[in-house]
Amino acid sequence: MEALYVLVVIVVLLLVLSARIVQQYQKGVLFRLGRVVAVREPGFTLIVPFVDVLRRVSLRIRTMPIQSQGIITKDNVSVDISAVAYYRVTDAAKSVVAIEDVDAAINQIAQTTMRKVVGQHMLDDILAETERINAQIADILDPLTRDWGVAVTLVELKDIQLPDAMKRAMARQAEAEREKRAKIIAAEGELLAVDALSRAADIMESHPVSLQLRTLQTLAEIAVDKNSTVVFPSPLMSTIQEVGNFFRRERDAIAPSGAARARSDGGE
Numbered sequence: 583m584e585a586l587y588v589l590v591v592i593v594v595l596l597l598v599l600s601a602r603i604v605q606q607y608q609k610g611v612l613f614r615l616g617r618v619v620a621v622r623e624p625g626f627t628l629i630v631p632f633v634d635v636l637r638r639v640s641l642r643i644r645t646m647p648i649q650s651q652g653i654i655t656k657d658n659v660s661v662d663i664s665a666v667a668y669y670r671v672t673d674a675a676k677s678v679v680a681i682e683d684v685d686a687a688i689n690q691i692a693q694t695t696m697r698k699v700v701g702q703h704m705l706d707d708i709l710a711e712t713e714r715i716n717a718q719i720a721d722i723l724d725p726l727t728r729d730w731g732v733a734v735t736l737v738e739l740k741d742i743q744l745p746d747a748m749k750r751a752m753a754r755q756a757e758a759e760r761e762k763r764a765k766i767i768a769a770e771g772e773l774l775a776v777d778a779l780s781r782a783a784d785i786m787e788s789h790p791v792s793l794q795l796r797t798l799q800t801l802a803e804i805a806v807d808k809n810s811t812v813v814f815p816s817p818l819m820s821t822i823q824e825v826g827n828f829f830r831r832e833r834d835a836i837a838p839s840g841a842a843r844a845r846s847d848g849g850e
């Protein structure tokens with residue numbers, strides 16, 4: 583009877599030592615005497631105690647923060663850039679056998695790749711085309727990590743820190759750009775106004791009555807405000823011409839009478 587109890591205890595102990603549970607998001611890499619013999623799927627599985635070792639590998643997407651890197655851009659501007667990488671294990675056996683520490687390897691290769699890719703671009707391109715740079719980094723990392731059984735799904739530049747002097751220079755550049763656009767818009771408005779006024783002047787020249795109507799309309803607008811003083815506009819050039827015509831008529835009228843008196847004085 584005691585032997586039966588001992589046998590039961592031994593069986594239960596062996597069952598406890600051999601029983602393993604692999605979660606749904608994991609796969610188990612089974613080593614037998616140091617060699618990979620199988621990859622166990624999620625669920626309940628048994629191993630040989632003291633002979634087999636089961637390494638569980640998570641297949642979920644992992645997030646790897648990439649610490650800030652001091653990088654010199656193609657136009658010799660020093661920037662500090664941090665990023666984040668997303669990757670997941672696609673081959674559990676390779677991720678255990680091919681590389682010692684997947685997380686550390688991904689971190690280091692992501693840092694060096696980011697430094698190399700960013701250093702090939704101008705600062706303006708880095709700020710304006712972040713999506714394209716992210717895709718370039720991911721395209722370089724993914725083939726390298728495939729041999730480790732890891733797929734890099736996404737790399738995002740998270741924070742770009744510029745020197746204070748560069749920030750001030752960019753602020754001055756943006757201000758100058760806005761002033762340039764404002765001057766261009768104002769000049770285009772003046773051009774449109776001059777064009778409209780020239781067409782209006784041509785119409786008024788062919789229809790003199792329209793100028794009088796416009797004058798009356800201006801007087802009506804002034805009268806609405808109930809001003810005590812009313813300024814009546816008068817065409818300057820026509821007024822000067824009329825004054826000149828008046829003096830010429832007076833001079834012509836005086837000249838014949840003066841000549842007649844001179845002749846009469848000479849006859850006497």
